[in-house]
Amino acid sequence: MSGPVSVRGGADGVEAHYDDMTAAARLFGRAAGSTGEAALALHGYLVHPDVVASTVLDPGGAAQFAARLLAALDGPNGITWLAARCTVVDVRLRAAAAAYIAADRLDQRITPEVDALLHAPAAVADGVAAFGRGDPSSALQRLLTDDPELADLAMGATAGVLAGGSLSNGTRLLSRAFDDGSPQVTSLGDDAAADTAGPPRNLRDVVAGLARRDLGQPGEIDVRLLDGADGRRRVIVDVPGTKDWSLAGRNSDVTSLVTNMRAIAGEVTTYERGIVDALHCAGVQPDDDVLLVGHSEGGMVAVDAARHLVASGEFHVSHVVTAGAPIGLVAGGVPSDVDVLAIENEGDVVPHLDDAPNPDRVNVTTVTVHHDHGAILPNHDVGASYVPGAADIDASDDPSLRAYLAGLGAYLTAATVHTRGYLINRSYP
Amino acid sequence: MAVLPDTAALEAVARHIGGHADDLRSRASRLAAAAEGVRWHSTAAVAFRGDVHDLACLFRRAAGEVDEAAHALRQHAATVRRAEAIVRAAERTAMATLHGVAHVLGL
Numbered sequence: 103m104s105g106p107v108s109v110r111g112g113a114d115g116v117e118a119h120y121d122d123m124t125a126a127a128r129l130f131g132r133a134a135g136s137t138g139e140a141a142l143a144l145h146g147y148l149v150h151p152d153v154v155a156s157t158v159l160d161p162g163g164a165a166q167f168a169a170r171l172l173a174a175l176d177g178p179n180g181i182t183w184l185a186a187r188c189t190v191v192d193v194r195l196r197a198a199a200a201a202y203i204a205a206d207r208l209d210q211r212i213t214p215e216v217d218a219l220l221h222a223p224a225a226v227a228d229g230v231a232a233f234g235r236g237d238p239s240s241a242l243q244r245l246l247t248d249d250p251e252l253a254d255l256a257m258g259a260t261a262g263v264l265a266g267g268s269l270s271n272g273t274r275l276l277s278r279a280f281d282d283g284s285p286q287v288t289s290l291g292d293d294a295a296a297d298t299a300g301p302p303r304n305l306r307d308v309v310a311g312l313a314r315r316d317l318g319q320p321g322e323i324d325v326r327l328l329d330g331a332d333g334r335r336r337v338i339v340d341v342p343g344t345k346d347w348s349l350a351g352r353n354s355d356v357t358s359l360v361t362n363m364r365a366i367a368g369e370v371t372t373y374e375r376g377i378v379d380a381l382h383c384a385g386v387q388p389d390d391d392v393l394l395v396g397h398s399e400g401g402m403v404a405v406d407a408a409r410h411l412v413a414s415g416e417f418h419v420s421h422v423v424t425a426g427a428p429i430g431l432v433a434g435g436v437p438s439d440v441d442v443l444a445i446e447n448e449g450d451v452v453p454h455l456d457d458a459p460n461p462d463r464v465n466v467t468t469v470t471v472h473h474d475h476g477a478i479l480p481n482h483d484v485g486a487s488y489v490p491g492a493a494d495i496d497a498s499d500d501p502s503l504r505a506y507l508a509g510l511g512a513y514l515t516a517a518t519v520h521t522r523g524y525l526i527n528r529s530y531p
Numbered sequence: 532m533a534v535l536p537d538t539a540a541l542e543a544v545a546r547h548i549g550g551h552a553d554d555l556r557s558r559a560s561r562l563a564a565a566a567e568g569v570r571w572h573s574t575a576a577v578a579f580r581g582d583v584h585d586l587a588c589l590f591r592r593a594a595g596e597v598d599e600a601a602h603a604l605r606q607h608a609a610t611v612r613r614a615e616a617i618v619r620a621a622e623r624t625a626m627a628t629l630h631g632v633a634h635v636l637g638l
Contacts, residue, residue, distance in 0.1 A: 119570035126569045133558055140551050144597070147544055156536035156607065159614040163607030170603045171548070174596035179589045181555070181597070187586055188562075191579075198575060464572060 107491075108470045109500045118202040127195035134188035141181045144171060280360035281352055283528040285376030289383060290523030293324060301328055301516035302338070305507060308514075309425060309445075309492035311521075312340045312395045313484040320345035320355045321526045323377060325384040328516035336391045336513050337384075339377060342484075343398025343426075354527045357399060365402035366456055368432040373399075374407045376526030381417055384522050393421040393513050397484045398452050401427020401444070405436060412437045421510055425488035426450045430458030433466045442466045443506050445491055449474040449481040467502045469495055535615050541608035545601045552597040559590035 147153065148168055157164040175181050302308045315324050326338040344362060346355040353360065356373040364371045377394075386392065392411075396404030401424030408419040409432070422442045429444055430453075436442055444460050446453040448470050460468040471491030473481070480486045495503055507514075566583035569576070 118573065118576075122569045123571055126565045129565045130562065133562055136554070136558065140554060144548065144551055147548060150544055152536050152540040153544065153604070156538075156541060156611045159536065159618075160607050160610040163603070163610045167600060167603040167607050170596065171600035174593055174600055177596075179593065181593050184586070184590055184593060187589075191583065191586065195579070198571075198579075 107472075107494050107498050107500065107503070109467060109498075109502050118199070120199045120203055123195050123199035123202075127192045127199070130188045130195065131192040134185050134192060137181060137185035137188060141175055141185055144175055144181065147171065280363070281530060282360055282364060282372045283352070283354075283530045285356070285372045285379055286527045286529040287376050287379040287383060288525045288527070290322065290525055293521040293523050296324065296326075296521040297519050301514075301519040302326075303514055304492075304496045305423070305443075305510070306489060306493040306496055308338065308393075308395060308423060308510075309484065309489050311338065312342070312397055312400075312425065313489050315340040315523075316342040316397055316484045318342070318523070319525065320357050321373075321376075322523060323380060323526060324521050324523045325380055325386065327384065327386075327520045327522070328513060329518045329520075330512060331515060331517050332512075334391070334512075335387075336393070336516065337381070337386050338393045338395060338513060339381070339404075341373075341377060341394065341396035341400030341404050343396070343400045352530055354529065356526045356528045358528075361403065362399050365399060365406055366428060366431060368406055368409070368435060370406065370410055371403060372528050373403050373526060374410070376524075377403070377407055378411070378416065380524040380526065383524065386417060388416065389418055391420045391512065392417050393423065393510070394419055395423045395425075396427060397425045397488070398427055398482065401425060402429055402432065405429045405432050405442065408440045408442075409435050409437070412440060421513070425484055425491075426452045426482050428453050428456035428458075430456045430460050434461040434463065436465065438463075438465050440465060441506060441509050443495075443503075444468040445488055445495065446470050447474075447481055447487040447491060448472045449476075450487065451478060452482050467506050469498075469500075469503060471495070535618065536611055538608045538612045538615065541604060541611065545604040545608065548597060548601040548604065552594040552601065555590050555594035555597065559587040559594070562590070563587040 148171060153164065153167070173180065296311070296314060299307070299310075302311060311324075311326060315322060323342070324340045326340070328336045328338065330336060342357065344357050344359070346353060346358040348358060350358075356371070356376060361371045361373045365373070381392070394404035394408055396402070401422075404422050404424060405427070408422050411417045411419050419440055422436070422440060423445070424442070425445045426447060427444065429442075433442055433444065442465060444453075444466065446468060460466060469491075471487070471494050473487040473490055475481050475486060496507070498504075562583055566580050569579075571579070
């Protein structure tokens with residue numbers, strides 16, 4: 103049974119490029135000036151000496167010329183009026199661009215606060231009830247899962263204390279204390295067991311593949327090579343999230359916290375470089391379409407990898423799917439030819455750890471699914487929350503989601519699939 | 532005759548007016564293309580493009596009216612030229628008659 107979803111951004115969302123709007127406004131402003139000057143010049147011809155002098159010889163013709171020119175100039179929708187209309191369009195465009203800029207800034211500043219305040223009373227009541235039962239851990243979990251936006255508030259406050267500023271500045275400063283090392287990629291060979299299910303046919307199958315890889319060892323990813331009926335090859339890369347929460351200065355596990363701290367700020371990580379190495383090892387070509395699918399930290403790494411790979415041209419990333427990933431600080435930088443679907447479970451606190459809502463863009467669709475298990479870990483779990491959430495999305499008729507899934511179509515119609523596993527470790531000289 | 536209007540000048544004015552009509556048409560095309568090129572998608576953006584489309588149509592209609600004014604001026608210039616020819620012919624006839632009368636009278 104599928105559940106309801108709520109959607110922000112995507113093909114049916116709002117997209118406004120302020121620089122385009124102000125450039126167009128300038129063009130209309132110039133058009134207003136030129137049209138006004140033309141109106142003045144044309145008025146001048148009505149009293150041109152040769153025109154006036156000729157009136158004696160053909161008063162009727164002169165009157166007809168004057169009447170036609172005056173109608174073109176000062177009649178309804180005449181040139182004088184058109185000049186004024188251009189000025190109105192100029193002003194309206196500038197005002198709209200200014201309003202979008204202001205709304206974006208306001209959105210970035212207050213969305214977490216407003217959402218948290220909307221849900222806070224119920225969350226606090228549930229938390230107090232659990233605390234009253236003598237279970238503080240459960241109370242905290244209940245508080246956060248009822249109101250995940252509280253995590254945004256907490257992270258914002260923490261960043262303010264730690265770095266005197268934004269979360270990305272704070273994590274960037276913290277990550278300096280941890281060496282990210284270099285990637286060491288080991289092939290785990292073909293995963294025939296993964297291939298028995300066949301190629302993915304819907305988003306649920308795609309996310310189920312990620313859930314399967316998430317059960318593997320730390321640093322394990324896979325590359326699913328899809329042979330299309332059109333003779334083209336497409337590639338899905340599954341990127342699981344954090345498996346190691348230690349703050350050791352040196353750690354061979356690329357999913358450890360240092361990757362989180364760098365990826366949340368959009369930096370290239372050893373995890374990301376390992377994925378690129380794995381794509382080369384798998385024989386992926388620069389013109390093969392690539393879909394990056396990531397959970398939690400893996401979602402951040404996937405978004406960062408998409409940005410960096412499009413910039414370098416090394417591989418052609420066409421789509422990204424993230425599940426429970428805090429990508430609010432980095433998704434806005436994804437090029438417009440990469441379509442991102444960010445799936446967030448309503449009771450999952452992890453997408454809120456970046457203290458920033460996902461941007462509302464045509465190529466960034468954020469969908470909230472509703473699979474509350476009343477505890478932090480299952481609410482964040484790929485298998486428990488995001489696989490059924492993906493099935494909800496498959497069943498949704500939301501225009502942005504339908505547009506995204508239509509774009510994903512070529513990945514969902516492959517004739518065959520061959521999955522190869524890779525292990526990425528962090529090494530130090 | 533200096534007092535008669537310069538029809539060549541009238542035709543030059545008509546050409547200038549026609550040039551303004553061409554400018555209005557190209558302005559209409561530029562504005563419509565600019566509106567389509569703005570990366571802005573929303574209900575307000577749809578309304579904006581509709582407004583600009585209408586505005587471009589009005590620019591083209593105004594250009595047509597300016598062309599009609601230029602055409603009217605060319606017709607006026609042609610009428611003036613014909614009137615001038617009649618005036619010049621009448622002037623020549625009058626002068627010839629004057630000279631004939633003066634000759635008969637031995638003046």
